[in-house]
Amino acid sequence: WNQTDSRPLDGFVFAVAPFNFTAIALNLCTAPALMGNVVLLKPAETASLSAWYLLQVLTEAGLPPGVIQFLPGNGATLGPAIMRSPDLGGIHFTGSTQVFNSMWQTVGSNIGRYRQYPRIVGETGGKDFIFVHQSAADDLDAVATAIVRGGFEFQGQKCSACSRVFVPKSLWSALKPRLVAMIEALHVGDVADFRNFMSAVIDERSFTKISSYLELARQPGARVLAGGTADKSRGWFIKPTLVEVDSPTHRLMTEEIFGPVVSLVVYPDQAYLETLRACDQASPYALTGSIFARDRAAIELASQELRHAAGNFYVNDKCTGAVVGQQPFGGGRASGTNDKAGSMWNLIRWASPRTVKETLVPPTAVPYPFMGDE
Numbered sequence: 001w002n003q004t005d006s007r008p009l010d011g012f013v014f015a016v017a018p019f020n021f022t023a024i025a026l027n028l029c030t031a032p033a034l035m036g037n038v039v040l041l042k043p044a045e046t047a048s049l050s051a052w053y054l055l056q057v058l059t060e061a062g063l064p065p066g067v068i069q070f071l072p073g074n075g076a077t078l079g080p081a082i083m084r085s086p087d088l089g090g091i092h093f094t095g096s097t098q099v100f101n102s103m104w105q106t107v108g109s110n111i112g113r114y115r116q117y118p119r120i121v122g123e124t125g126g127k128d129f130i131f132v133h134q135s136a137a138d139d140l141d142a143v144a145t146a147i148v149r150g151g152f153e154f155q156g157q158k159c160s161a162c163s164r165v166f167v168p169k170s171l172w173s174a175l176k177p178r179l180v181a182m183i184e185a186l187h188v189g190d191v192a193d194f195r196n197f198m199s200a201v202i203d204e205r206s207f208t209k210i211s212s213y214l215e216l217a218r219q220p221g222a223r224v225l226a227g228g229t230a231d232k233s234r235g236w237f238i239k240p241t242l243v244e245v246d247s248p249t250h251r252l253m254t255e256e257i258f259g260p261v262v263s264l265v266v267y268p269d270q271a272y273l274e275t276l277r278a279c280d281q282a283s284p285y286a287l288t289g290s291i292f293a294r295d296r297a298a299i300e301l302a303s304q305e306l307r308h309a310a311g312n313f314y315v316n317d318k319c320t321g322a323v324v325g326q327q328p329f330g331g332g333r334a335s336g337t338n339d340k341a342g343s344m345w346n347l348i349r350w351a352s353p354r355t356v357k358e359t360l361v362p363p364t365a366v367p368y369p370f371m372g373d374e
């Protein structure tokens with residue numbers, strides 16, 4: 001009689017949540033809890049209050065005390081102490097690639113201390129793209145809308161935000177004025193005024209980092225087409241910025257900025273295949289991406305060439321807005337472990353299976369049948 005027992009991990013799960021999506025804090029702590037685990041929730045310091053309210057909602061809904069434990073504070077202080085515990089059973093992380101790499105190194109250096117090998121699930125950075133084929137000539141308003149929404153919603157401070165764009169030369173003269181006009185029409189200000197499309201970035205550290213990329217955009221090899229300015233007199237405000245660059249390997253096209261800066265390269269129409277391969281190889285990330293085209297062969301070629309460049313791939317749509325449960329989310333390479341939040345793939349990471357075999361008629365003699373005399 002064969003049975004399978006799905007157990008919780010042999011230890012607690014350390015859930016580390018980012019500032020930029022309130023609901024992710026719920027996903028990170030409740031997915032392991034659903035599978036029977038105790039969770040330590042460490043929210044980003046800039047999102048501690050919203051995470052606290054989430055825990056109050058869960059408590060009111062009937063979550064038993066102690067299942068999810070709230071642990072706000074400085075990650076550099078808390079993280080190493082937590083990850084030295086022999087009872088660490090797993091890490092559920094969303095945040096920067098650099099922090100995740102550091103956490104993995106810490107786990108590796110403590111590997112002999114643990115009761116079990118910790119499960120490590122992470123969704124990290126992105127350098128997400130929108131690729132345009134020449135057959136999208138009749139869809140330029142949709143292309144421009146996808147770039148603007150994908151690049152500047154939430155100030156571009158989400159891992160799936162459109163950050164790089166590839167446009168064929170034959171369409172650029174028609175797309176450029178549409179795109180620039182849409183960007184310049186965006187209102188930036190207080191989120192309490194719903195007429196504003198964008199607000200300030202999260203803190204001074206982000207403001208300083210993004211501002212350094214605006215300086216880079218004014219160097220040779222790049223041209224600012226819209227925005228390009230930053231103002232901290234009223235808050236950490238950065239104008240939505242579009243930059244045209246000369247190469248798909250420019251730093252603006254390869255490094256994660258995590259702000260309202262979209263970089264664009266114009267490629268020769270006849271170099272479609274070569275540019276697809278450049279898109280695949282230029283950046284270490286592989287989270288989201290999209291293709292705009294009406295030529296089915298061009299779509300199939302892009303899907304094949306960019307198969308490993310995006311864990312969530314969109315056709316004739318922006319590269320953001322995955323509906324969890326319909327398009328489970330996650331990417332590979334430097335973008336994480338691709339364990340797909342919103343699917344069974346993520347949930348089963350937090351269970352430890354046990355196989356049970358019950359023999360109803362056990363053997364009573366040592367020799368096997370083939371061992372008898374001929």
